[in-house]
Amino acid sequence: MKLYIYEHCPFCVRARMIFGLKHIPVEQHVLLSDDFKTPEKMIGKKMAPILQKADGSYMPESLDIVEYIDNNYGQPILTGAKSPQIADLIKQLQQYDYKLEIPRYIKLGLAEFATQSAIDYFINSKVAKIGSIDECLAQSENLILAVSEILNQFDAVIVSQNACNGELSLDDICLFPVLRNLTCVKGLTFPPKIKAYLLSMAEDSGVDLFFDRAI
Known part of the structure; x- marks a missing residue:
């Protein structure tokens, strides 16, 4: 495949x-x-x-x-129940994360941005939604504060570092990608349970984090 x-x-x-x-x-x-x-x-x-x-x-x-x-392929592993609270907190994060991440994606050395034309297309396709890259970067401090408050709420509801609700579920499939992409934001502090969840899920899933190249 x-x-x-x-x-x-x-x-x-x-x-x-x-x-x-x-x-x-x-x-x-x-x-x-x-x-x-x-x-x-x-x-x-x-x-x-x-x-x-x-x-x-x-x-x-x-x-x-x-x-x-x-x-x-094998026995299903996403057998846990979903949490309305997780879904709500994801929606809250998505009010802010786009403006933090979009200006940084193009600076991470990702393969989809290997050419200038790919970078230009990406930027031009996002400007209508987020405004200019410079404007977004200028808002970073306030956006980081807003995201940090939501992450603190998340930290209180994470049950296990191996599964946000205690048993693997679609919530993990939806939550981890949102949290993972925020690791590209330098200066954003992840509460202990969120950090442990990110590290554990990255290892279990084989999906890399961006901590080492955060901007």
């Missing part, structure tokens, strides 16, 4: 996680940010992740990929 991704994409991280957590081999291919032809040839539109299954067919949509792999 092959998985086509962007390294920065939280939806792609969801798909990457299920392969790592279940120890299922998959070839990962990073698409350039401005590559339209490759995904359009596969599924008719530009998006990621895309799974090329063993039979050669293609499957988009992160949670569809997660469900397919979990239910068709």
Whole structure:
């Protein structure tokens, strides 16, 4: 099987996680940010992740990929209950994280931004939503404060460093990518339980963190 991704994409991280957590081999291919032809040839539109299954067919949509792999390769592992509180806190984080992360993604040395045209496309596609890169960076201090308050709330609800609700569930598939991408923000402090969860889930899933190159 092959998985086509962007390294920065939280939806792609969801798909990457299920392969790592279940120890299922998959070839990962990073698409350039401005590559339209490759995904359009596969599924008719530009998006990621895309799974090329063993039979050669293609499957988009992160949670569809997660469900397919979990239910068709070995015993399901995402058997825990979901928490409305986790879902609500994720929504709160998403009010702020985009403006913190977008200006930093292009400086992390990620494969999808290997060319200037890929960087330019990415920036131009995001400006309408977040404003200029410089404006976002200028807001970093206030955005970090807002995110820190939400992370402190998260720290109180994380049950285990191996599974946010105590048993692996779709909440982990949705939560870890959001927290993982925030590790690219230098100066953002993660409370102890959140940090332990990030480190443990990164090891278990095989998805890298950005602490060592945070900006």
